[in-house]
Amino acid sequence: MTQQSVIGLITRSSSKYRVNIIVDRCKECGICISVCPTKVLERSNILNKYGYHPPEPVNIDKCIGCKLCEYNCPDFAVFIEKVG
Ligand code: SF4
Ligand code: SF4
Numbered sequence: 129m130t131q132q133s134v135i136g137l138i139t140r141s142s143s144k145y146r147v148n149i150i151v152d153r154c155k156e157c158g159i160c161i162s163v164c165p166t167k168v169l170e171r172s173n174i175l176n177k178y179g180y181h182p183p184e185p186v187n188i189d190k191c192i193g194c195k196l197c198e199y200n201c202p203d204f205a206v207f208i209e210k211v212g
Contacts, residue, residue, distance in 0.1 A: 138174065140185040145193040146209040147185040153205035154182035160197035160206050166190040169197060 134152040147168065154176055160183055161169045168191045172184035182205065185191065197206045 129188065129204070132208075133149065137182055138172070138182060140188040141211055142188045142191055143177070144211055146148050146211050147191055148207050148209065149182045149183050149189060150180045150205045150207075152176045155203055155205075156180035156182070157202065158183075159200050159202065163194065163196045163200045166192055191199045209210070 138151060138180040139149050151152070155208065156171070156179070158171070161171065166187070168185050168187045169183040170186045171181050175183055176182055183197075191208075193208060193210060195208050198208050
């Protein structure tokens, strides 16, 4: 039987942008939270498999799609998509 790998994602969408967090890549450095100009992200209560809390897009409607979170995450754990 083939082992399938599943990527755990936290995903939130507004009418314009989708913020995705690859849960197990996050090392809880907090950079994405501090660089976001509109305070979309907050530390979540979710624990990844390494014992870190990934961010959660709690204010997704405030996302302006600037990708500062994506560009500044040292672990490539965040990516932004345009919706529609
Ligand atoms: S794309 Fe910009 S506004 Fe949206 S969550 Fe990332 S840093 Fe914040
Ligand atoms: S910048 Fe990346 S590694 Fe740091 S808290 Fe955000 S998602 Fe996690």
